[in-house]
Amino acid sequence: MANLMNEFPNIEIKQDEPLMNYTYTHTGGPADWLAFPETIDQVRELVNYVHEHKMSLTVLGNASNLIVGDGGIDDLTIILTRLNKVEVHDNKVTAQAGASYVETTKAARDNKLTGLEFAAGIPGSIGGAIFMNAGAYGGETKNVVSEATVMLPDGTITHLSNEELDFGYRHSSVQDNNGIVLDATFTLEPGNYDEIKAKMDDLNERRAAKQPLDLPSCGSVFKRPAGYYAGKLIHDAGLQGYTYGGAQVSTKHAGFIVNIDHGTAADYVNVIHHVQKTVKEKFGVTLETEVRIIGRQD
Numbered sequence: 001m002a003n004l005m006n007e008f009p010n011i012e013i014k015q016d017e018p019l020m021n022y023t024y025t026h027t028g029g030p031a032d033w034l035a036f037p038e039t040i041d042q043v044r045e046l047v048n049y050v051h052e053h054k055m056s057l058t059v060l061g062n063a064s065n066l067i068v069g070d071g072g073i074d075d076l077t078i079i080l081t082r083l084n085k086v087e088v089h090d091n092k093v094t095a096q097a098g099a100s101y102v103e104t105t106k107a108a109r110d111n112k113l114t115g116l117e118f119a120a121g122i123p124g125s126i127g128g129a130i131f132m133n134a135g136a137y138g139g140e141t142k143n144v145v146s147e148a149t150v151m152l153p154d155g156t157i158t159h160l161s162n163e164e165l166d167f168g169y170r171h172s173s174v175q176d177n178n179g180i181v182l183d184a185t186f187t188l189e190p191g192n193y194d195e196i197k198a199k200m201d202d203l204n205e206r207r208a209a210k211q212p213l214d215l216p217s218c219g220s221v222f223k224r225p226a227g228y229y230a231g232k233l234i235h236d237a238g239l240q241g242y243t244y245g246g247a248q249v250s251t252k253h254a255g256f257i258v259n260i261d262h263g264t265a266a267d268y269v270n271v272i273h274h275v276q277k278t279v280k281e282k283f284g285v286t287l288e289t290e291v292r293i294i295g296r297q298d
């Protein structure tokens, strides 16, 4: 394979870069190549190259909803955190894909715009939030996004409306068209700074009280099964504290799996399988993962 650092001298690219340095779980083997594009043109150059050379392409935002296999990721991985501009015009906030959701909610607050408070503590990027339709405390990304700019695998750029993003529970059309979200525009309502701030502070306090934020994790591991709460099923199955290697079902929040001692992706996957099997046996409920398990699992 060509040396991508020579192919793209203007883009920072690392070879065999350990992804555990980037993921919230602190797990994951090396990316063959990890690129840090800073402009849309750089993203397009990389996408075109991958398309032409029939390589695989993996996109990372803040890597807060991922378990990357211990064997790492084939070919090219791009991380979008340097595409992170946030702009506010009237009641619209446009954030590039790599901007953090948290910073975007602060920009809305500082411009006295209400509607994004629910996302104050979601640690992902805007691209990851669109991809996953991230939500919390009764709010969902789909309720506030008016459109997103998406690059398709052949390098063309398209603007998708809220409808075209086809949001569902932890789903958007970007999961189906293999697109790369480049930015998203949120349409908000004028509000009162103090009220917006109070709501954000309250949600962050509730989060800190319930979630093991002092340990590496990927947030809620499982989707909410219809009619149940994953965390309650896991709690009722007596699984809190279950440990495999360095990965443990959190004793603070049953829906989280925390990395307590140099846990690997394989440890995480073992815990996930044990939880799924036990909950199925005890309650007959299938738990599907919300977290994305990607890469070489060896």
Ligand SMILES: Cc1cc2nc3c(=O)[nH]c(=O)nc-3n(C[C@H](O)[C@H](O)[C@H](O)COP(=O)(O)OP(=O)(O)OC[C@H]3O[C@@H](n4cnc5c(N)ncnc54)[C@H](O)[C@@H]3O)c2cc1C
Pocket: 024, 058, 059, 060, 061, 062, 063, 064, 065, 066, 080, 097, 098, 121, 122, 123, 124, 125, 126, 127, 128, 129, 130, 131, 132, 133, 134, 135, 136, 174, 179, 180, 181, 182, 211, 213, 217, 218, 219, 220, 292
């Ligand atoms: C402590 C903690 C709390 C959390 N709380 C919540 C919560 O309350 N609500 C919630 O919904 N989630 C929560 N999460 C999960 C996570 O933050 C969200 O799913 C978030 O939206 C993921 O964004 P990310 O940038 O980290 O995505 P990543 O983990 O980097 O990627 C997730 C998926 O999105 C894809 N992706 C990322 N960026 C792009 C892009 N620009 N274009 C196309 N695809 C892309 C990736 O390929 C991958 O498949 C939590 C996680 C943690 C660690």
